[in-house]
Amino acid sequence: MIIGFDADDTLWHNEDGFQATTRTFEDLLSSWADAAEVGDRLFDIEKRNMNRYGYGVKAFTLSMIEAAIDISDGNIDAAHLQTIIELGHHLLDRPAELIDGVDDVLESIGRDHTLMIITKGDLYHQLARIDSSGLKDHFWRTEVVAHKDPGTYRELLGLHGVLPREFVMIGNSLPSDVLPVIEIGGRGVHIPYHVTWQMEHADPDAAASHGAPTLGALHELPDFLASWL
Numbered sequence: 001m002i003i004g005f006d007a008d009d010t011l012w013h014n015e016d017g018f019q020a021t022t023r024t025f026e027d028l029l030s031s032w033a034d035a036a037e038v039g040d041r042l043f044d045i046e047k048r049n050m051n052r053y054g055y056g057v058k059a060f061t062l063s064m065i066e067a068a069i070d071i072s073d074g075n076i077d078a079a080h081l082q083t084i085i086e087l088g089h090h091l092l093d094r095p096a097e098l099i100d101g102v103d104d105v106l107e108s109i110g111r112d113h114t115l116m117i118i119t120k121g122d123l124y125h126q127l128a129r130i131d132s133s134g135l136k137d138h139f140w141r142t143e144v145v146a147h148k149d150p151g152t153y154r155e156l157l158g159l160h161g162v163l164p165r166e167f168v169m170i171g172n173s174l175p176s177d178v179l180p181v182i183e184i185g186g187r188g189v190h191i192p193y194h195v196t197w198q199m200e201h202a203d204p205d206a207a208a209s210h211g212a213p214t215l216g217a218l219h220e221l222p223d224f225l226a227s228w229l
């Protein structure tokens with residue numbers, strides 16, 4: 001079988017950094033609006049910009065700058081903007097912090113299966129993270145895509161000569177990693193991360209209703225796949 005792995009919040013920590021940065025951003029804007037309003041307006045701007053910028057830290061940083069200008073009615077000063085840019089740099093420069101046990105899990109599953117990374121986000125940042133993770137040798141292919149929808153998975157699998165029925169995708173996001181793969185005839189395993197980006201929220205029952213198993217942690221995956229496949 002070919003086993004696809006999502007990367008952010010599946011192989012390494014990611015969303016916790018975005019959430020911590022959002023809290024810092026809320027503090028930074030606290031003289032103009034309370035934390036809840038800052039958070040909501042930032043999220044609205046991120047959503048609005050999604051089709052322009054796609055996913056990732058650079059998109060998030062541009063949205064923070066736009067939100068800061070918007071929330072302060074144009075009164076934000078250069079020192080605050082500089083701090084926001086540095087928050088973005090800090091997220092970009094953060095080395096890949098691996099999820100517990102990931103190396104052993106990949107080593108074990110890689111003995112019986114062929115492994116891929118399929119991640120979405122900023123191309124340059126994702127490639128840098130894959131390199132800095134030290135995990136690259138476990139994988140047959142690493143792919144950075146703009147969207148994780150059924151069409152993208154179908155095209156990608158076709159490109160590598162993989163049939164959907166030979167493919168299992170592992171990830172923390174139901175709408176990105178699990179449901180679109182099931183839709184094209186593959187299988188998905190959901191391993192939730194302890195925090196979920198608002199944009200990736202989905203009804204957990206949706207997974208069960210499509211026959212997608214949910215595991216508590218990545219280290220459960222080798223035993224689970226051994227009995228499931």
Ligand SMILES: [Mg+2]
Pocket residue numbers: 006007008009010171172173
């Ligand atoms: Mg993810």
